[in-house]
Amino acid sequence: MKILITGSQGFIGKNLVAELNNIKEKKSTCAHISSELSILEFNRNTDVSLLDEYCKEANFIFHLAGVNRPREEKEFMEGNYGFTKDLLSLLKKHQNACPIMISSSIQATLDNPYGKSKKAGEDLLLKYSQETGAELFIYRFPNVFGKWCRPNYNSAVATFCHNITHDLPIQVNNPNVDMTLVYIDDVVKELLNCLNISENKTENYYKVSSERKIKLGSIVELIESFKESRKTLQVPKFSDPFTKKLYSTYLSYLPEDQFSYPLKMNIDERGSFTEFIKSSDRGQVSVNISKPGITKGNHWHHTKNEKFLVVSGKGAIRFRRVDEPSKVIEYFVSGNKLEVLDIPVGYTHNIENLGESDMVTVMWVNEIFDPKRPDTYFEVV
Structure with a gap:
């Protein structure tokens, strides 16, 4: 199997590539995925000409590339609709109707430039699927958190973890805002399930089942308690899966010269x-x-x-x-x-x-x- 991953150097892409490499090297097992697979990575640093070859060879596509923090508003549509259109054109050129998973957003239902561009990409893929019969997996992700997410960009959790571990100030405008979060490992596990194409798929829209709704202020309190735990020596209550995942995320943002701490x-x-x-x-x-x-x-x-x-x-x-x-x-x-x-x-x-x-x-x-x-x-x- 040859798997094309667009946006392979992005947050979700890096984690997905890492786990697929684990499967290749048999450090991790997934019953429905053979270790004899090839990962075709495409990102901003990849020679554009390679995309044509990848679209010819791919047996499955994880379309994770997108734009969510552009310099100009028009880049939303160029990145989230335009690149998807180019990708599908190359697949049509090679008559390759392999399954496609696309990373969309819960904002696709909202009337804002980002949401409109994600919805346009979805609609393009739905039309393509109807024309070609290609299996389609549209995931409207909420806020995804976990290791390797870029702070001070588009993730509040990443920003809070980075700033608190580095003794930098944080800004919380409304602690009572409800956040819907999903953990990166759960996302990767869900995406790997898409490769089980022997199952008959009857839907186009999918979500990760382990989403968690929590107030913004509660997230900050938890992260601050993680930092304080070095003084109190009290570990968090890991009986709560979300706390366990958030603590693992927090540790990934520690400064490299502060992994250790003294005991009395x-x-x-x-x-x-x-x-x-x-x-x-x-x-x-x-x-x-x-x-x-x-x-x-x-x-x-x-x-x-x-x-x-x-x-x-x-x-x-x-x-x-x-x-x-x-x-x-x-x-x-x-x-x-x-x-x-x-x-x-x-x-x-x-x-x-x-x-x-x-x-x-x-x-x-x-x-x-x-x-x-x-x-x-x-x-x-």
């Missing part, structure tokens, strides 16, 4: 204890470093529970039920054999470094530490 290490003569990640409903993760010969702990909990994982060094973790003063349970642990130890409630416990080097332990607890309700009681094992 609580250091004393015994070693250190450092909080790493906190979650309102999943507890927190910390890293404990113990010096040789050092024992830490000797406490128990009513409800709070923990998991310990020694990743470097060796030691012993000891338990005793608080109502059984003489029965001590001992587990030997080592970074050479990774195993998790559950710390049951009602057992006082400690951890001792038995090695000659620092022992590093990853510790998870099911709730964020609350100094007003620590649920931690000292008692020697």
